[in-house]
Amino acid sequence: EYGRLAEAFGGSVFNISLSSEEHINPFDIPIIPEGELPGDVLRSHIVNLAGLAKLMLGKLTAEEDALLDRAITETYASREIIAGQNFSDAKPPLLEDLETVLRNLEGGRGLSERLYKFTKGSFSGFLNQPTNVDISNRLIVFSIRDLEDELRPIAMYVILNFIWNLIRAKLKQRIMIIDEAWWMMKDEASAAFLFGLAKRARKYYLGVSTITQDVEDFxxxxxxxxxxxxxxxxxxxxxxxxxxxxxxxxFDLTEAEKNLLLSAEVGTGLFFAGRxxxxxxxIASxxxxxxxxTNPKQLLEERGK
Structure with missing residues (x-):
């Protein structure tokens, strides 16, 4: 439904999947916001990348966690992207560069092998490529509909981190809508990232709306x-x-309000504003x-016209 909405208003739609031609490189160098130090921005970005890597690799020991942080830092250093230096013109690394660094670090081969499926294996189609999406449009939709369920939290993390870096770069009024946000709650790393984004959004003039069909996960x-x-x-x-x-x-609901939500028709519910x-x-026009x-009957009727 968001694709049709974007097309109607001249927006852009990017489909992120294993076979799509549109890619986001999670290792893109963040744009340095005015008034912030490049080293601080880079370190913050490395922390977010470490969260993504944990989401991809699964549970890590304390030693593996420390090794991963070191490997990400060394991956950037291999492209002369180092805190305290001017790296604005540097070429960002790719995920496969992190795999190479891990393989050559003592104790890192196991992590390197776990990363292989995302660089050269069956999941390599959407993460190990340079970014090629144009986000200059005022209305942008990222779709992960065609991605396997296992990859959706990872894709959402990559997309949100990409958008977050752009939002921080320039103060401007924006709104970010995250549908099916419950995917981000399935892992501690992605849940913590979304929480941090929502908590800091106001500072950057960003409104965040999360939509979920599974409020229990939240x-x-x-x-x-x-x-x-x-x-x-x-x-x-x-x-x-x-x-x-x-x-x-x-939400401190009464019995009457509980019954209303249990029997609610489409478009009916409870609206909260503060207390x-x-x-x-x-009622939609x-x-x-x-x-x-998204009613299949209506969609078929539209296609038949």
Whole structure:
């Protein structure tokens, strides 16, 4: 539905998948924001990259964690990208460069082998390439619909980190909408990254909206719960009997409000603004419905016209 919306308003749509021609290099050098030190920005970026690597590699020991941090730093150093030096014109490394560095570090061969499937193996199609997406448009949609489930949290992390680096580079009013955000709650590293982004967004004039069909994953996460509870605006739509109790406890719902959410029709729910909340019914106009519908019957009718 976001693709049709973007096309209607002249936006750009990028499909990120194993076979797509559009790529984001997670090792891209971040643009240095005005008033910030290049070394600090680089170190912050390395921390985010370490989180991505943990998401890709799985659980790490303390020794492997330290080795990974060292390897990422040395990967950048191999391209003369070093904190305290001018690296604005340097060429960023690729994921395969990190694999090479790990292979040559004492104790790093195991991590290198675990990284292989993302550099030269079956998952190498979307991470080990230079960035080639043009984000100059005012409305941009990144789609991971065609990615395997296992790779979706990784892709979301890469995309969000890419966008975050661009947002920090220039102060400008923006809004970021993260649909199916529950994918980010499935791993501690990605959940922590999303929490940090949401917490710091206001400083960079960014509004963040997270959308999820599985609010339980958010509420059970130590990072997801504060994202929801600290949001200035919240909207709850129909809930399942399996999750209604945890939702009711988090939002302090009455029995009547619980029943409303259990039996809610499409577009009906509860709208929260600060400490106040009210029942709401959202009715899309004909034009809006045409743009965003996912109803298979309606889509077939449109294609038949």
């Amino acid at each position: 509420l059970r996460s130590p990072y997801g719960r504060p994202i929801i509870t600290n949001s200035s605006l919240q909207l709850l739509l129909k809930q399942s009997p399996a999750t209604i109790d945890i939702v009711a406890k988090a 106040q909340h009210v029942a709401i019914q959202i 004909y034009f809006e419905d045409h743009l965003i519908t």
